[in-house]
Amino acid sequence: MSDIRVAVVGIDGTGKTTVVRRIRERDGFAVVHAIRNHEDPHSPFAELSRALADASAVADALGRVQLKVAVLCLQLWLYGPAERRAAARSRVLLADRHPLVDPLVYLPMFGQLERDAEPGGDVEAWWRKQDPRAASAVRDWLRACRGDTDPWPLGEELLRVGAEPPHTMLDTLSRRFGVTMPDRVLMLDLPVAEALRRTHERTRDTELHETSAFLTATRRRYGTVLDWLREARPDVAVRRIDCSGRSVEEVTDSVRRALGPPGT
Template identity: 60%
Template sequence: MTTEMRAAVVGIDGTGKTTVLRRMREQGDIAVVHAIRAHDDPDSPYAALSRALAGASAAADALGRVQLKLAVLYLQLCLYGPAERQAAREGRILVSDRHPLIDPLAYLPMFARAEREDTPGADVEAWWRRQEPRAARAVRDWLVTRTGSADPWPVGTDLLHRATRPPQDILDHFTRSCGVTLPNAVVLLDLPVEDALARTRGRESRGELHETADLLSLARQHYDAALDWLARTRPEVTVHRVDCRGRSAAEVTEAVRAAVTPRGARGARR
């Protein structure tokens, strides 16, 4: 089976990406990949490592260290390439929850604006201690595999420096690092920040480092700028925007499906 469409669903936290992708997966004819939380797919061969990385991300949130958060984000995005290649064999349409070439264009500049200290102090060791020992070993092994070092700090620092560079430089870096190409389409789920925050605050897990009104507003602005840049410079990538205000999950799911379904296949479902 040949994949005819690769699409990425993006947007700030709280816009409903995970819910929409779950509903699309349940419809049975679309392959789904989670770029950051591979374990949201229970059948993913990378689920265990993804859970370990989620724990490492939570530890970075607890310490409030942007460099550690970005280092983990990089390690999470590096799982995407093999997951996409596997999922591409499952259906003609492949949709991802976030994408390693799109989300850095929004989140790196956002994190670069966050308040931070530039020296790690004792926080790298504290970060390792906050992780469950077996999970920490998996994270350390993946870090060494991807960077050649067990020190996460330089990874995050490098990404903060890259955040100030032109979008093409960021795109080129993650293209090389993650071994992936741009999708055929990008669908932005748009929601006012106050509505998105209300949704994230209703979650059981603790909030992430960037889940504040100021930082999510920056991320929303950077998504707009990134997609405008893509529309100008990459005409082969179709950009869609879906306004989620006042719309049910079913309505948003249908809007996303319409955006990602090749024209000739739109009457095939049912």
């Protein structure tokens, strides 16, 4: 089992996925991608993860936060099995995002977005706009996790969790996903303008939350959450790594040093 579990977090565009991939390739450490599990070329959950990414993109296109949050929950439910599998391979396990840290940031913020209480025809449209094979995989996973195939109540439920106090939210999410807090949390920090430039250079479509105002609030919220973790969970080491104006290699070296000496 892994001796050290480290979550790498931060707003979109900070290079989390690239950095952990380079460390995996260079040092052989195990990596789990909390949202996009298919970034792991050896993941047995890759096909389902790609289907969930497609479902998330459709939720973005429809602009329905309940569907976006429901898919997020389905993605995070993959983390526990992936972590247990990866932990057997390496003494150091890196998480690209974490199902207990990132929801503390995002769920309260998604809950503040303007939204209609009823789905109208958007749940049916959400299923219809997905690739049929991908939709079938999403439907099966939703049924396995929830016992039914309606994503709307799941999204509403997660938004209610996001309105709870942090310690209650943390306990709820830990039970839901069957995971515990990492030993260390490394926040990759980047000014919003620089992060937006990077996200807009990607080939995929812009996500529902990738706006200047939302990313600014998210960056602030990460600071609040990590300050709370320092007080409430002193057993979890928290560190901020400045990425502004730095190359991928420089940030990767900073993250690697934060993990400890070679051979850790």
